[in-house]
Amino acid sequence: MFTQELLDKSSLMRKKWEDEVKKIIAKNADMKDRWSTVSDLEIKRIYGPEDIKDMDFEKDIAYPGQFPYLRGNQATGYRGKFWTFRMFAGMGTAVVTNERWHYLLSTGQTGLSTAFDFPTLMGYDTDSPKAKGECGKCGVAIDTIDDFRDLIKGIPLDKITTSMTINPPATALWAMYCASAQEQGIPLTKIGGTIQNDMLKEFIAQKTLMCPPEPSVKLISDTVEFGTKYVPRWNTISISGYHIREAGATAVQELAFTLRDGMEYVEDAIRRKGLHVDEFAPRLSFFFNSHIDFFEEIAKLRAARRIWAKGMRERYNSQDPRSWWMRFHTQTAGCSLTAQQPYNNVVRTATEALAAVLGGTQSLHTNSLDEVLCLPSDHAVQIALRTQQLIAEETGVVNTIDPLAGSYFVEALTNEMEEKAWEYIHKIDEMGGMVAAIEKGFPQMEISDAAYKFQKQIDAGEKIMIGVNKYNIEDEIVDIPIVEIDDSIEATQLERLAATKRKRDGRKVAECLKDLGEACKKGENVMPFCIEAVKNYATVQEICDVYREVYGEYRDPGIY
Amino acid sequence: MAQRRIRILLAKPGLDGHDRGARVLARSFRDAGFEVIYTGCHQTPEQIAATAIQEDVDMVGLSCLSGAHNYLYPAVARLLQAEGADEIVVVGGGIIPDKDIPPLKAAGLKEIFLPGATLDSINDWIRANITPKE
Numbered sequence A: 001m002f003t004q005e006l007l008d009k010s011s012l013m014r015k016k017w018e019d020e021v022k023k024i025i026a027k028n029a030d031m032k033d034r035w036s037t038v039s040d041l042e043i044k045r046i047y048g049p050e051d052i053k054d055m056d057f058e059k060d061i062a063y064p065g066q067f068p069y070l071r072g073n074q075a076t077g078y079r080g081k082f083w084t085f086r087m088f089a090g091m092g093t094a095v096v097t098n099e100r101w102h103y104l105l106s107t108g109q110t111g112l113s114t115a116f117d118f119p120t121l122m123g124y125d126t127d128s129p130k131a132k133g134e135c136g137k138c139g140v141a142i143d144t145i146d147d148f149r150d151l152i153k154g155i156p157l158d159k160i161t162t163s164m165t166i167n168p169p170a171t172a173l174w175a176m177y178c179a180s181a182q183e184q185g186i187p188l189t190k191i192g193g194t195i196q197n198d199m200l201k202e203f204i205a206q207k208t209l210m211c212p213p214e215p216s217v218k219l220i221s222d223t224v225e226f227g228t229k230y231v232p233r234w235n236t237i238s239i240s241g242y243h244i245r246e247a248g249a250t251a252v253q254e255l256a257f258t259l260r261d262g263m264e265y266v267e268d269a270i271r272r273k274g275l276h277v278d279e280f281a282p283r284l285s286f287f288f289n290s291h292i293d294f295f296e297e298i299a300k301l302r303a304a305r306r307i308w309a310k311g312m313r314e315r316y317n318s319q320d321p322r323s324w325w326m327r328f329h330t331q332t333a334g335c336s337l338t339a340q341q342p343y344n345n346v347v348r349t350a351t352e353a354l355a356a357v358l359g360g361t362q363s364l365h366t367n368s369l370d371e372v373l374c375l376p377s378d379h380a381v382q383i384a385l386r387t388q389q390l391i392a393e394e395t396g397v398v399n400t401i402d403p404l405a406g407s408y409f410v411e412a413l414t415n416e417m418e419e420k421a422w423e424y425i426h427k428i429d430e431m432g433g434m435v436a437a438i439e440k441g442f443p444q445m446e447i448s449d450a451a452y453k454f455q456k457q458i459d460a461g462e463k464i465m466i467g468v469n470k471y472n473i474e475d476e477i478v479d480i481p482i483v484e485i486d487d488s489i490e491a492t493q494l495e496r497l498a499a500t501k502r503k504r505d506g507r508k509v510a511e512c513l514k515d516l517g518e519a520c521k522k523g524e525n526v527m528p529f530c531i532e533a534v535k536n537y538a539t540v541q542e543i544c545d546v547y548r549e550v551y552g553e554y555r556d557p558g559i560y
Numbered sequence B: 001m002a003q004r005r006i007r008i009l010l011a012k013p014g015l016d017g018h019d020r021g022a023r024v025l026a027r028s029f030r031d032a033g034f035e036v037i038y039t040g041c042h043q044t045p046e047q048i049a050a051t052a053i054q055e056d057v058d059m060v061g062l063s064c065l066s067g068a069h070n071y072l073y074p075a076v077a078r079l080l081q082a083e084g085a086d087e088i089v090v091v092g093g094g095i096i097p098d099k100d101i102p103p104l105k106a107a108g109l110k111e112i113f114l115p116g117a118t119l120d121s122i123n124d125w126i127r128a129n130i131t132p133k134e
Helices: A004-027 A057-061 A094-106 A118-122 A145-151 A170-183 A200-206 A213-230 A242-246 A251-273 A277-283 A294-316 A344-358 A378-393 A408-431 A434-440 A442-459 A488-503 A506-522 A527-535 A540-551 B020-031 B045-054 B069-082 B098-106 B119-129
Strands: A084-089 A111-114 A162-164 A193-195 A237-240 A284-290 A327-332 A363-365 B007-011 B035-038 B059-063 B089-093 B109-113
Touching: A084 A094, A084 A327, A084 A378, A094 A111, A094 A145, A094 A378, A145 A170, A145 A488, A145 A527, A162 A170, A170 A193, A170 A213, A170 A527, A170 A540, A193 A237, A200 A213, A200 A237, A200 A242, A200 A251, A200 A434, A200 A442, A213 A237, A213 A251, A213 A277, A213 A434, A213 A527, A213 A540, A237 A242, A237 A251, A242 A251, A242 A284, A251 A277, A251 A284, A251 A294, A251 A408, A251 A434, A251 A442, A277 A284, A277 A294, A284 A294, A284 A344, A294 A327, A294 A344, A294 A408, A327 A344, A344 A363, A344 A378, A408 A434, A408 A442, A434 A442, A442 B020, A442 B119, A506 A527, A506 A540, A527 A540, B007 B020, B007 B045, B020 B035, B020 B059, B020 B119, B045 B059, B045 B069, B059 B069, B069 B089, B069 B098, B069 B109, B098 B109, B109 B119
Parallel strands: A084 A111, A084 A363, A111 A162, A162 A193, A237 A284, A284 A327, A327 A363, B007 B035, B007 B059, B059 B089, B089 B109
Antiparallel strands: none
C-alpha cells in the first residue's frame, strides 16, 4: 500500500508521537489501561500506515462491484436506491398485523417483514396445550392458509417483497405464500421475498427447535432446490447472525458462525441435491446485527462481504459474481437497548443504524425505543423508521460509497476481524463442519463464555450501559405507553382455527399429510406436498407433526 | 455433617427461546457455589414442577421473555403447591411490567428480578432468603 520511504518516515514520526504520549500519561494517566470494543477486542490508541502496510489495493480493497466486494456489491452504492426500509412487525391475529403493515407502507416503508408468535415459530397451532398464554404475544398467529390470506390482504405480492422470520415451519409458511400467490393469479416466478429458514443458528442461539440438525438441514436444502427451480426471485435462506449476537456472541463470533453456517448450507445443497453452487448461491442472503460499538460493526460488515466472496470463489469454485455477493439485511441490536431511561434507546438505535449504513447494508430494521418493554407502539415505530429516513435523506452519508475505506483503523480492524473469523471457520472445518460443531456444543459454549464475561464486565462497571450501571436514576419510573396484546386474541384465534377445521375436508387433509410423510421418508423434496397440504387447509402444526414423527424431535440440551 | 449446598432449578417455561439471561445465571449460580440444574428451553409448567420435586431443589428460578409470564409463572407455583412442595421457593425474572408484579407475588412468586439486577445482587438475595434443606 505504501512506499518504503513513507513507512520509514511514518515510523520516525510515530516514535516521536509515542514519546509525547508517554510524557503526557506519566503526568495524567488515561482513564483506564485497556481500551476495547463492546466485544472486548482490544483497540490501539492510534492506527497508521504500518497497520495496513501488507494490504494489496487490488486484492483486498478494490472498488464497489469488484472482487472481493469489501466496498459493496453494487457499483452505484446508495445513489440509485437506498437500502430497503424493512421494519419487522407482527402482532395478534393476521387481521391486526395486516392493518399494521398497511400503516407501515403508508409511512414510507418499502418492504415487509413478518414477526410470528411463538406457537407459529415452533410449529404449534393455537389450540395446542403448548401454545397456552402465547398466542399473538410476540408476533402474528398463523395456523392455516385462511390466516395467511388475511395477513397479505391488499398487499401486491408481485411488487412488495415480504420477509418471513420463520425457521422450523418455514416450508409450511412459504407454501402458504406460494399457494396464496397462485390463488391471486401471480406466477411463482414473479414473487419475491425471504424466509429466514436458517436452522443452524436456532441450535446455536435462537432455540426455536423442532427436528435434529441433520434433517433440519435437509428440509432447508429442499427449499433451496425448490426455489432454484420454481421461485427464482425468492431468498430461500436468510443466514442469520442477528440471534447469535443477541445470545451474547462477540462480533467476531457472529461473523464466523454465521458465515460458517452459510458454508454448511452451500455444501449440503451441492452434496445432497447435486446443484451447482452458482445455481442457488445468488439467492442466499444474510442477516446481521448492528451493535453499539460503531467501528467494530462497520468493520464486521465489510469483512463479511470479503470473507464470503473469497469463500465462495476459493472453497466452492463459484464462477458467478452474483454468488460472491453477500447481500444482507441488518437489524440494530435489541440487546444493546435498556428498559431504564428508554428514550436513550433512540440514540443507540440511530448510532447502530448509521454503522449498518456505513457498513453497506442492503436492508435495515431499526428497533423502536420501547422494544425492550413490549411490542412497539405506532409512535415508537414511526421514530425508528424516521431514524432510517433521516440517515438516508439528511445526513449526507449516502453521497459517497464506503466512505471509511482507506482509514488506517477501519481497514486494520476489518482485517483483524476477518483473520479471527477465518480461525473459527477453519476450526469448525476441522470438527467436521457446523452440524458436527453444534452437536459438540462448540458454538454454544463459545457464546456462553462471551455472554457471561460481558455480564460480569457490566456488573463490575468495566463496560458501561447508561441507565443500567452508570447515570442511573434512583427509583426511576419508566413512564412510556406499553402495548399489550389482549388475552382475548387467543379466543379469537381459537375460533378462527376451529372455523377453518370445520369447513375443510378432513379426509383430504389426512391424505395430503400422509403423502408429505411418505415424501419425507423417501427423501423427496417436501415443498410440492406442503403446498398441496396448505391448499387443503392443513395447519402449520399438522405439517410440523409429520416432520417430528418422521425425523424425530430435538430438545434443547440446555448447554451453558 | 456439612450443610447441603443451595440447590436451584433454573427453568425456561413456555416456547420462548431467549435464554441468554438463564444461561448467564446458570454460570453465575455455579460460580457462587450453588448447585444448579438448568432445564434448557421449552419446558411446560408440569415438567418444571416435576423436575423440581424429583431433584429436591430449594428454589426454582423462572425465565420467560415472551410475555407469557402471567400465565406460566403462577402455573409453576400452583403445581408445586398442589403437590405439597410449597417449601420450594419460586422466583422469576425478565422484563416484567410493574403492574404484573403484585399479582405474580400473590400467586406465590417470592421475588421478581428485573432488568439491571446484577448477578451479585441475585446471589445475595438467594443466600439471604433460601435455606438449604437438611
